[in-house]
Amino acid sequence: MTVASTPTLTTEAVAIDSDCVGERWKANDEATLARLIAIMAMGQAAYAGHILTTLAPAEPKISTAQLRAEAKIKLTVEEPVKKPRGGYPRWQRDGLIFEAISWLAARQVYPGVLLKTPHVSSTSQGLDGLMIELKGDKTGIARTTIFEDKCTDDARSMFLGRVIPEFKKRHANERSAEIISTATALIMTAGVDEVTATQFAAAVTDQTLRRYRASFAVTADSQNERKKLFADYNRIDNINADQRIGASFVVPPKMRDWFDQLAKQAVDYLNSLDSGSP
Amino acid sequence: MFDATTAALLRSAPAMPGLNPASIPALLTAQYANLAAARLRGSDEGLEDLVQAWSLERLADTYEILTSLTSDAEIRRPAAFVAGTAQLILARRQTSATEHKPPNIDRDRVDPSLAAAILFLSAEQYADANEAALSIQTNVEGQSYEADILSEDIADLARGRLNEILARSARWRRPIRYADLDERALAALVEALISGVELLAASLLHETPPPLVAGRFDSARHAFETVMNLSASTGESYLPGIEGAILAYAGPHHLASLLLSASDGLALASLFAVPPPIGANTQSWNTWLRSRAKIAPFVWPNHREAIAKGFYQTGVSSVVVLPTGAGKTTVSSLKIGGVLARGKKVVFLAPTHALVDQLTVDLQEMFPADVMGSVVSSDFDLLMLVNAQLRDIEVMTPERCLAMLSFAPEAFQDVGLLVFDECHLLSPEIGRIRRALDAMLCVLGFNHVAPDADMLFLSAMLKNVDDMSDWVAALTGRPCVAVDLPWKPSRQARGVIIYDNGELERARQAAIESQRKEDTRVGTRSASLRQVAKRELSAVPYAIWGLQHNWLSGNSAACITNPISDTRVMLAGSLWETASG
Numbered sequence: 099m100t101v102a103s104t105p106t107l108t109t110e111a112v113a114i115d116s117d118c119v120g121e122r123w124k125a126n127d128e129a130t131l132a133r134l135i136a137i138m139a140m141g142q143a144a145y146a147g148h149i150l151t152t153l154a155p156a157e158p159k160i161s162t163a164q165l166r167a168e169a170k171i172k173l174t175v176e177e178p179v180k181k182p183r184g185g186y187p188r189w190q191r192d193g194l195i196f197e198a199i200s201w202l203a204a205r206q207v208y209p210g211v212l213l214k215t216p217h218v219s220s221t222s223q224g225l226d227g228l229m230i231e232l233k234g235d236k237t238g239i240a241r242t243t244i245f246e247d248k249c250t251d252d253a254r255s256m257f258l259g260r261v262i263p264e265f266k267k268r269h270a271n272e273r274s275a276e277i278i279s280t281a282t283a284l285i286m287t288a289g290v291d292e293v294t295a296t297q298f299a300a301a302v303t304d305q306t307l308r309r310y311r312a313s314f315a316v317t318a319d320s321q322n323e324r325k326k327l328f329a330d331y332n333r334i335d336n337i338n339a340d341q342r343i344g345a346s347f348v349v350p351p352k353m354r355d356w357f358d359q360l361a362k363q364a365v366d367y368l369n370s371l372d373s374g375s376p
Numbered sequence: 377m378f379d380a381t382t383a384a385l386l387r388s389a390p391a392m393p394g395l396n397p398a399s400i401p402a403l404l405t406a407q408y409a410n411l412a413a414a415r416l417r418g419s420d421e422g423l424e425d426l427v428q429a430w431s432l433e434r435l436a437d438t439y440e441i442l443t444s445l446t447s448d449a450e451i452r453r454p455a456a457f458v459a460g461t462a463q464l465i466l467a468r469r470q471t472s473a474t475e476h477k478p479p480n481i482d483r484d485r486v487d488p489s490l491a492a493a494i495l496f497l498s499a500e501q502y503a504d505a506n507e508a509a510l511s512i513q514t515n516v517e518g519q520s521y522e523a524d525i526l527s528e529d530i531a532d533l534a535r536g537r538l539n540e541i542l543a544r545s546a547r548w549r550r551p552i553r554y555a556d557l558d559e560r561a562l563a564a565l566v567e568a569l570i571s572g573v574e575l576l577a578a579s580l581l582h583e584t585p586p587p588l589v590a591g592r593f594d595s596a597r598h599a600f601e602t603v604m605n606l607s608a609s610t611g612e613s614y615l616p617g618i619e620g621a622i623l624a625y626a627g628p629h630h631l632a633s634l635l636l637s638a639s640d641g642l643a644l645a646s647l648f649a650v651p652p653p654i655g656a657n658t659q660s661w662n663t664w665l666r667s668r669a670k671i672a673p674f675v676w677p678n679h680r681e682a683i684a685k686g687f688y689q690t691g692v693s694s695v696v697v698l699p700t701g702a703g704k705t706t707v708s709s710l711k712i713g714g715v716l717a718r719g720k721k722v723v724f725l726a727p728t729h730a731l732v733d734q735l736t737v738d739l740q741e742m743f744p745a746d747v748m749g750s751v752v753s754s755d756f757d758l759l760m761l762v763n764a765q766l767r768d769i770e771v772m773t774p775e776r777c778l779a780m781l782s783f784a785p786e787a788f789q790d791v792g793l794l795v796f797d798e799c800h801l802l803s804p805e806i807g808r809i810r811r812a813l814d815a816m817l818c819v820l821g822f823n824h825v826a827p828d829a830d831m832l833f834l835s836a837m838l839k840n841v842d843d844m845s846d847w848v849a850a851l852t853g854r855p856c857v858a859v860d861l862p863w864k865p866s867r868q869a870r871g872v873i874i875y876d877n878g879e880l881e882r883a884r885q886a887a888i889e890s891q892r893k894e895d896t897r898v899g900t901r902s903a904s905l906r907q908v909a910k911r912e913l914s915a916v917p918y919a920i921w922g923l924q925h926n927w928l929s930g931n932s933a934a935c936i937t938n939p940i941s942d943t944r945v946m947l948a949g950s951l952w953e954t955a956s957g
Contacts, residue, residue, distance in 0.1 A: 292447065303434045
């Protein structure tokens with residue numbers, strides 16, 4: 099007999115309005131969440147280390163301790179940034195943690211999807227995520243979803259001023275170098291048959307298979323607040339309501355403090371590994 | 377916008393939902409016309425819907441993804457060409473200078489300008505690649521040093537400037553300490569791609585690999601494959617306990633995939649893939665190829681067709697018909713190079729003194745004295761000098777050649793090739809009987825004094841290529857190859873300005889009425905058009921664009937019409953001549 103453990107995040111469908119559908123995420127187990135975020139930061143560092151070791155074998159080997167130090171820097175706020183770097187500006191650090199949570203939520207809501215693990219973005223511009231859902235028999239793409247993940251104190255302005263314009267560009271199929279590169283990497287990693295490559299390419303730019311998901315860290319948890327936040331989603335026109343997703347990650351009122359303590363738990367976890375290793 | 381061969385390449389692209397590839401040439405031309413003029417109007421509805429559903433952006437994105445995903449050359453070549461062409465048309469749009477330009481290459485992106493140049497190399501369309509390279513802004517504020525270098529390398533690769541890549545290889549590497557592991561990994565991946573491009577350049581030039589790259593990768597392909605394999609990975613080994621993660625440096629991954637496909641095509645297009653003709657000194661042939669490869673390292677697909685037919689083989693004459701700009705002189709240089717490498721001389725005929733001068737300069741560039749020891753001259757005149765010798769390549773008019781053949785036939789004994797540029801001059805149909813006769817006597821006289829020499833006839837407008845080729849074979853008693861290739865390197869949409877006939881008629885009637893009124897008011901009848909009447913003569917100009925290489929598709933015209941101006945333009949001309957009665 100197996101006992102179903104409580105998932106780290108609760109993810110559920112919620113109502114918003116007739117223009118879009120909603121998702122509500124909440125952290126159940128902060129310690130586990132922090133540990134997963136730490137593993138993701140560590141994983142990116144280990145991956146970078148592997149690339150460097152392969153391409154520059156003559157360079158000194160990168161130790162596990164170095165990788166952990168690198169991961170810890172990703173989870174630390176440093177303003178202004180010093181040289182050598184000890185952390186990142188808050189928007190980048192919290193942005194990474196929120197993208198990690200968004201990634202975990204997506205994996206939970208849509209099992210089996212293709213989605214790149216987040217990394218620290220050098221700019222606030224560009225694509226936050228492209229999720230590809232394959233058909234059951236993996237012969238084609240069932241749906242694609244464009245993510246905008248924002249961790250901000252003014253979600254409404256961000257939604258109207260940045261997210262909607264970005265989605266509009268994608269919806270008009272303006273050229274997107276990020277989508278091309280990301281889609282190609284995801285599809286190739288999934289191991290696509292040559293024969294179906296054409297259908298895959300066409301599906302990535304097919305608006306009938308396209309959805310948009312805007313997600314925010316929010317402190318107010320009610321349908322009315324969600325309605326206010328995601329009003330005007332219908333500016334992305336000519337699609338159905340279920341192609342517009344408004345996702346809310348509910349955090350305690352002092353949002354930045356909450357991210358700080360979550361990051362601290364993640365760093366503590368990495369430190370505990372440090373002390374355990376020779 | 378596309379010649380028949382190019383249109384056929386586009387039509388061979390894979391179909392997409394709602395997009396029959398047969399319509400791609402027309403779709404791209406319509407999109408281009410759409411940009412060139414104000415907007416589409418009066419086109420057939422099917423095409424309008426298609427333009428709506430398949431914007432240039434979507435065409436470019438979709439076919440670029442497909443090019444990256446597939447390793448089947450039959451799919452990749454046309455797909456790359458559709459993507460590249462769509463981007464090239466888009467690049468003609470004014471880009472808004474207000475938006476901050478993102479890096480050409482970073483972890484998650486490859487700039488479309490860079491991609492387009494590589495896509496054209498994959499499609500083996502080198503003239504387009506050259507044009508696409510002009511849109512590459514190599515140094516972008518905020519991008520890494522390695523991204524600068526790779527941008528410069530790709531621009532040079534697309535423009536065939538392989539020596540530049542090798543020269544840069546020797547000087548660009550310097551230690552940079554990036555603080556973050558991610559940044560270092562990205563820089564290492566881009567450096568590996570640069571190494572691949574350097575190895576590709578060295579291999580295409582038959583040079584030894586650059587010292588800083590040699591030993592690290594076996595070949596360009598090896599470098600690109602290494603980057604592809606490293607830059608996208610399932611996350612199992614890096615993310616213990618987290619299922620289904622994918623880690624990627626998607627920008628370098630995509631770039632590696634595109635470069636891999638381009639390098640496959642380039643290997644086939646290498647000038648060094650052309651073997652020396654029979655009897656040629658291999659060393660001097662290779663020396664010449666090496667010097668040519670510095671300037672034009674890629675053999676265009678149309679020239680490769682001619683090569684495959686053996687047009688440049690010793691003992692074979694040929695009639696080569698290529699459109700203007702499709703590289704007649706370049707293709708003839710292969711035949712000339714082979715003849716020189718056999719120690720024989722070449723007589724090159726061109727119909728006018730201006731062309732003789734131009735060709736002399738061109739041939740001096742193609743056959744520099746310090747490479748094969750060859751001298752190109754257009755000064756051959758036995759009337760002035762006793763015992764004058766023909767130089768290695770003598771350029772002259774058919775008339776001068778005819779005169780020399782009569783005065784000093786012995787000077788032509790070691791000539792191995794007669795090249796006749798603009799050979800349609802031989803035809804009396806162009807109406808210059810005297811020139812046609814002299815040209816024909818020149819060919820016959822040359823064949824008489826140098827019966828073992830090959831002949832190469834060039835033209836852009838000869839119609840009966842096969843007849844001519846049969847005749848040359850009969851004349852020389854040896855094979856003659858007919859080469860007729862319609863492919864063009866240039867992409868020009870053809871449009872004609874037209875006016876609405878009803879609008880013209882209304883303007884004319886209004887002008888006549890104004891003229892009569894003014895005549896009545898003034899009390900005299902003016903013979904010329906009065907100002908008041910002139911002002912009535914205006915109309916909106918339209919353009920009619922051909923969507924195919926020929927205007928007619930069966931019995932119907934394949935064209936679209938759009939207004940090229942929102943305002944009316946004043947018309948000139950006579951009012952009365954066209955009036956009835």
